Amino acid sequence: MLIVPCPNCGPRNAADLRYVGESRPRPDPNSASAKEWRAYLYERANPAGMLRETWYCRSGCRRYFVLERDTVSNEFTNPPTPVAKLGKRP
Amino acid sequence: MAESPAFESPVSTPYVSYGGVPIEPSGPGSPLTLQDHSSTTKFIVRAGSETNAFRQLSTPFATSRTEDGVLIAGQRPDEWFLVGREQAVRALAGRLDRTGHVSLIDGTHGRAMFRLTGAGSALVLEKLCGLDWNDHMTPDGAAVSGSVAKVTCDIVRNDLDGVPSYLISCDRSFGQYLFDVILDAGQEFGIQPL
Numbered sequence: 001m002l003i004v005p006c007p008n009c010g011p012r013n014a015a016d017l018r019y020v021g022e023s024r025p026r027p028d029p030n031s032a033s034a035k036e037w038r039a040y041l042y043e044r045a046n047p048a049g050m051l052r053e054t055w056y057c058r059s060g061c062r063r064y065f066v067l068e069r070d071t072v073s074n075e076f077t078n079p080p081t082p083v084a085k086l087g088k089r090p
Numbered sequence: 091m092a093e094s095p096a097f098e099s100p101v102s103t104p105y106v107s108y109g110g111v112p113i114e115p116s117g118p119g120s121p122l123t124l125q126d127h128s129s130t131t132k133f134i135v136r137a138g139s140e141t142n143a144f145r146q147l148s149t150p151f152a153t154s155r156t157e158d159g160v161l162i163a164g165q166r167p168d169e170w171f172l173v174g175r176e177q178a179v180r181a182l183a184g185r186l187d188r189t190g191h192v193s194l195i196d197g198t199h200g201r202a203m204f205r206l207t208g209a210g211s212a213l214v215l216e217k218l219c220g221l222d223w224n225d226h227m228t229p230d231g232a233a234v235s236g237s238v239a240k241v242t243c244d245i246v247r248n249d250l251d252g253v254p255s256y257l258i259s260c261d262r263s264f265g266q267y268l269f270d271v272i273l274d275a276g277q278e279f280g281i282q283p284l
Contacts, residue, residue, distance in 0.1 A: 008151060008167055009234075013220045016237050059237045061151070061166050 005067065007080040009060035020054035023066045048072055055080075097129045100202045100265030105283045108267070108274040116282035122208030124272055125284040127257065128265060131179045132197040133172040135186065142187035144168070154233045154246050158182060161257075163233040163246045171233075171244055173203070173257065202265025205248075206272060207255040210279040215245075215256065217275045230254075239271040 002014035022044055027036045045051070051071050056064050067080040105113045116123065137143035147162060147170050149155050154163035160174035160182045172179050176198075183194055206214060212223035219238045221228070228234060230249040235242065241264045246257045260268050273281060 009236075012236075016220065059242045060235045063167065 002074055004055055005076055005080055006055075006057045006060060006063075007065050008063055009057055012057065012060060016057070016059040018056040018058050020056055020064065023052045023054045046071075050077065097199065099126055099128045100262045101126045101128065101204075101269045102266065105273060106270065107277060108270040109277075111274070111277065113273055113277075113281075113283060115284060118284060120208075120280075120282045120284075122210050122214070122276060122279050122281045123206075123284045124269070124276065124281055125205045125207070126269065127203045127205050128201070128262075130173055130198070130203060131176040132201050132203060132259065133179050133183050134195045134197045135170045135172060135183070136168055136191075136193045137170075137186075138168060138191035141190040141192050143190075143192045146186055152233055154231050154248070161246065161248060163244070165233055165235055165244045171197075171246070171259070173246075200262050201259050202262050202268065203257060203259040204269060204272065205255060205257055206276075207250060207253060208279075208281075209254060210276075210281075211254050211256055213279055214272060214276045214281065218271065219243075239268060239275075241268050243268070 003011045004014050004017050006012050006017070024040065027040050048071060050068055052066060052068050054064055054066050065080040067076050068078045069076050105115065107113055135143065135147065137147065149162045149164045149170060151164045151167045154161060156162070158181070159178040160172050163171040163173070165171050172182060186192065186194070188194070215223050215238070219236055221234055221236045228247055230247055232247045233244070235244050237243070238245070238258065241260050243258050243260045247254070248257050249255050258268070273283065
């Protein structure tokens with residue numbers, strides 16, 4: 001079982017949350033090229049190691065947050081950051 | 091806000107558990123009971139942290155308190171559940187400053203609500219939900235949201251005269267299923283519907 005630390009609700013079973021995906025900055029729609037959009041939409045780093053990712057607490061506080069997970073050991077290293085505090089949408 | 095039409099409970103009688111076992115209703119003296127409270131007036135308030143309504147409600151996330159007979163539960167960082175008699179809930183809602191990002195929804199007909207009462211009520215919830223129902227994690231007054239039998243529910247611990255009691259609410263369409271599942275899970279603890 002994967003326990004995800006939600007910044008509002010505390011540790012929760014991953015089944016109570018939704019995995020949104022790798023967290024990356026969204027390109028500026030006014031200046032991004034087609035290649036940049038394609039990379040943002042479809043290309044994933046998928047590393048064996050630390051990954052910055054977005055989660056959604058669907059059963060609890062219904063907030064998006066970002067945290068870092070080791071994809072090899074499933075350990076979360078840094079405390080989660082609410083997306084609202086990052087100033088950008090996931 | 092218009093007057094609510096006549097209420098129709100999502101839970102039908104006679105009571106039958108999810109496993110198909112017929113269960114007879116009992117009196118209020120039973121050690122573990124499940125009661126349908128769906129007809130209780132339920133308002134949902136959403137208010138941004140910069141609004142006056144946010145300050146008026148003054149109930150932090152994951153806690154609850156009672157004001158003028160209305161239970162105010164902080165279910166999410168900017169969302170509250172008001173539960174109580176219709177007149178009292180409407181009066182409290184009417185006093186809220188609606189300036190800014192504030193919304194008020196009458197959830198009486200859209201939400202089912204049950205009260206699970208008894209010393210063994212936490213044991214029943216532990217069978218259905220992954221949250222920690224120990225006294226030090228969810229004391230009297232705690233308000234949490236989580237999955238109960240795979241249904242997203244808002245749960246408020248609201249003890250009655252020192253006896254552990256939980257108000258469990260979910261979307262109306264899941265009401266009958268959730269009621270039956272709780273009866274099923276509580277059978278080994280002698281649960282009876284009221």
